Amino acid sequence: MHPHYAAIYRAVRGVPRGRVATYGQIALLCGLPGRARQVGYALHALPAGSPVPWQRVLNVRGDISLGHESGQRQRRLLAAEGVEFDERGRVDLGRFQWKPRRMRSL
DNA sequence: GCCAGGGCGCTAA
DNA sequence: ATTAGCGCCCTGG
Numbered sequence: 001m002h003p004h005y006a007a008i009y010r011a012v013r014g015v016p017r018g019r020v021a022t023y024g025q026i027a028l029l030c031g032l033p034g035r036a037r038q039v040g041y042a043l044h045a046l047p048a049g050s051p052v053p054w055q056r057v058l059n060v061r062g063d064i065s066l067g068h069e070s071g072q073r074q075r076r077l078l079a080a081e082g083v084e085f086d087e088r089g090r091v092d093l094g095r096f097q098w099k100p101r102r103m104r105s106l
Numbered sequence: 107g108c109c110a111g112g113g114c115g116c117t118a119a
Numbered sequence: 120a121t122t123a124g125c126g127c128c129c130t131g132g
Binding site: 022023024027034035036037038039040041043044054057058059060064065066067070071074 | 112113114115116
């Protein structure tokens, strides 16, 4: 497992229920600016049933970056915690994006 | 080791 | 709003 994965998982665990974060945002929060893609890898590597809420991480456009199968699963999980999707399958980041104080003060 | 392709994102046009 | 180009770096062949 890659050394940075632990930090990434820690950051993702900080995203509260009913809110979402972006890949780039998570990267920034764990001190890996510009490495959004690595966040995607870390989440992809998660075992089933881990405590990490991977479903709360979306791309910067507010939509789901996965294929149909996993995408449906992710969308269902988010909808179950109150996150709304528009008809184009997108989340309004202005309303649902998580904004930790540590980040607002950057 | 090289190469191509990813759960990405920023900037410029 | 969309597209193209580039940077990032991990994985699989």
